[in-house]
Amino acid sequence: MSSKLHRPIRIGRIDYTNVWPVFHHFDESALACEAEIVREMPAALNRKLRAGEIDVAAISSFAYGQSSDRYYLLPDLSVSALGRVQSILLFLKSPLEKAIHGKIALTTTSATSVNLLKIIMEKFYGGKPVYEDAEPSLDRMLEHADAALLIGDHAIRASWEKRGYRVLDLGEVWNVWTGHWMTFALWAVRRETADSRPDAVRSIYEALLASKHASESDREPIIRKAINQIGGTRSYWEGYFSNLHHGFAKEQQAGLALYFQYARELGLMDGQPSLTEWPEAKAAYSRKSQVNL
Numbered sequence: 001m002s003s004k005l006h007r008p009i010r011i012g013r014i015d016y017t018n019v020w021p022v023f024h025h026f027d028e029s030a031l032a033c034e035a036e037i038v039r040e041m042p043a044a045l046n047r048k049l050r051a052g053e054i055d056v057a058a059i060s061s062f063a064y065g066q067s068s069d070r071y072y073l074l075p076d077l078s079v080s081a082l083g084r085v086q087s088i089l090l091f092l093k094s095p096l097e098k099a100i101h102g103k104i105a106l107t108t109t110s111a112t113s114v115n116l117l118k119i120i121m122e123k124f125y126g127g128k129p130v131y132e133d134a135e136p137s138l139d140r141m142l143e144h145a146d147a148a149l150l151i152g153d154h155a156i157r158a159s160w161e162k163r164g165y166r167v168l169d170l171g172e173v174w175n176v177w178t179g180h181w182m183t184f185a186l187w188a189v190r191r192e193t194a195d196s197r198p199d200a201v202r203s204i205y206e207a208l209l210a211s212k213h214a215s216e217s218d219r220e221p222i223i224r225k226a227i228n229q230i231g232g233t234r235s236y237w238e239g240y241f242s243n244l245h246h247g248f249a250k251e252q253q254a255g256l257a258l259y260f261q262y263a264r265e266l267g268l269m270d271g272q273p274s275l276t277e278w279p280e281a282k283a284a285y286s287r288k289s290q291v292n293l
């Protein structure tokens with residue numbers, strides 16, 4: 001059946017710079033299927049994918065773990081870091097010793113990082129703060145809280161304003177305590193879409209991988225775009241994109257498995273998530289590698 005007879009596939013794109021390497025060269029008009037891009041904050045994409053309002057998306061790794069029985073993983077795609085990530089930041093108005101038993105404002109845009117913060121506060125630092133959800137605005141968050149968690153471009157912009165707050169990079173804290181990678185986002189496809197529209201999903205997956213590979217071999221277009229659209233210096237963005245890793249191999253999987261384990265131990269996540277790769281991905285992946293050779 002021609003793909004023209006199908007409704008467009010809806011693709012969720014996180015509206016933060018951290019996914020640019022995977023989306024920059026991705027052109028939905030060049031796919032073998034009709035597709036629409038839905039740009040949102042991670043928390044909105046988590047909800048929309050779960051509800052079936054979108055078909056395939058970059059979502060919080062925590063959200064993947066919560067609904068892993070409904071999704072397949074698109075292999076070798078993630079937003080990960082080994083140590084400093086620069087965009088998952090806790091801004092401290094009070095000393096850390098006070099904040100771990102005080103009040104912490106949490107951005108409503110995240111799922112992975114709010115739970116990573118809880119793991120850090122409660123399991124690593126032995127604290128028990130009160131958490132409060134808040135829109136991602138540092139000044140307003142800190143009016144009534146000892147510390148505030150921001151992610152993505154909200155965190156990046158806030159980190160450039162010299163306010164004198166102490167700042168913890170949660171990727172770095174995680175790495176210091178565990179020695180592991182941290183994976184913040186994964187690419188997931190709903191199982192019913194993958195099963196009913198494999199050709200469309202293959203076309204999307206191959207285009208995402210091709211974009212990632214193009215960005216890895218030349219970061220220049222993304223760096224220039226970031227300077228123009230967001231500001232900051234060339235050296236900032238060079239550092240930012242070189243700390244981020246968009247593959248998902250054994251090392252990143254081990255870090256995520258430990259994060260899921262801790263999340264379950266603290267009662268933040270039910271059940272045992274499985275990282276089930278889309279069964280058709282291997283064929284798509286090896287065809288792509290051959291094309292690239």
Ligand SMILES: C=C(O[C@@H]1C=C(C(=O)O)C=C[C@H]1O)C(=O)O
Pocket residue numbers: 014016018042059060061079085087088109110111112113114151152153184185
């Ligand atoms: C590295 C980042 O990774 C992200 C963090 C997420 C989360 O905390 O749920 C989700 C997707 C990514 O945007 C970032 O936002 O800066």
